[in-house]
Amino acid sequence: MRALLMGGQACVFYGGAEFSRDTDFAILADSENLERLGAAMLELHAEVIAVPSLSLEHLRKGHAVHFRCQHPEALGMRVDVMSKMRGVADFDSLWQRRTTLQGADGTIYELMSLPDLIQAKKTQRDKDWPMIRRLIEADHAACKDEPEAAQLSLWLRESRTPDLLIELARHHHDLAQQLSADRPLLTAAILGDETALESSLLEEELHERRADKAYWQPLKAELEAMRRERAK
Structure with missing residues (x-):
């Protein structure tokens, strides 16, 4: 799945935060990637909460889709996905300049680049x-x-x-x-x-x-x- 970690979890990697309850991703909005996202959410026993439903139309318009995980190892974790954000480049550009990190256990993490993450943070939210x-x-x-x-x-x-x-x-x-x-x-x-x-x-x-x-x-x-x- 082509997805980039953003939001609070990415801020933890960049040293700007110590903890985040939610996991936010920027994703490529195409049919194949959406199928992969659906499969990943199925593994997490995650269901869409609130509105909108998961669809290419909603993602391409700029809506965020919100999931709540019920898998025992991720119980209660919220996952938010977006594809289009105000003032932020298209996903292909974000992917080309992404930051790739490898954890001590060998896990690969694909993050939104620091400049792009900062741009995505320019919102009306106080935090x-x-x-x-x-x-x-x-x-x-x-x-x-x-x-x-x-x-x-x-x-x-x-x-x-x-x-x-x-x-x-x-x-x-x-x-x-x-x-x-x-x-x-x-x-x-x-x-x-x-x-x-x-x-x-x-x-x-x-x-x-x-x-x-x-x-x-x-x-x-x-x-x-x-x-x-x-x-x-």
């Missing part, structure tokens, strides 16, 4: 924004001595920690200047203006929250119509 901050801080702490160019760009583009942004801008002034065209708040970081930076970070977050709310409005209307139809 996602502190997680973005922790993900960048964890990556910086682990790699600050010998960062790759792509990591420096990621930190400057996505960090939500004012003092870290100011430090990065001080040590990588030219890159910060270059990226400020796409992220104007980096100008405040370059100037070392923490007050202006905090204000801009808040406005940046509010902008994404409003965009996510608008994105989900028609999808939520569809879900409500499904609930009413099922209740008849």
Whole structure:
């Protein structure tokens, strides 16, 4: 099955979280992959909870499908699957730049890349924004001595920690200047203006929250119509 771990469990792997109750996957929405997903959920004794039902139509529209596992080894675990997300690349692109990890027991884990995971976290949910901050801080702490160019760009583009942004801008002034065209708040970081930076970070977050709310409005209307139809 072509699926990428995302959500809280992926954040655990990246060092941004210590625990997550649910398991979230981005999956390829095609007939063959959906059959494999159905078989995997059957092995877990998992059933769809709430709405919508599992279908290519719902996944391709951007709905999440929610399962609850009843297998003794995964009793009560919730599994959520999605294929399309606001501002996130198509699955083929996500797959090409995925992160592959191997556990001590040889298990292979396919994760959404850190930049893509951060993009997927830009929602209207309160819990996602502190997680973005922790993900960048964890990556910086682990790699600050010998960062790759792509990591420096990621930190400057996505960090939500004012003092870290100011430090990065001080040590990588030219890159910060270059990226400020796409992220104007980096100008405040370059100037070392923490007050202006905090204000801009808040406005940046509010902008994404409003965009996510608008994105989900028609999808939520569809879900409500499904609930009413099922209740008849």
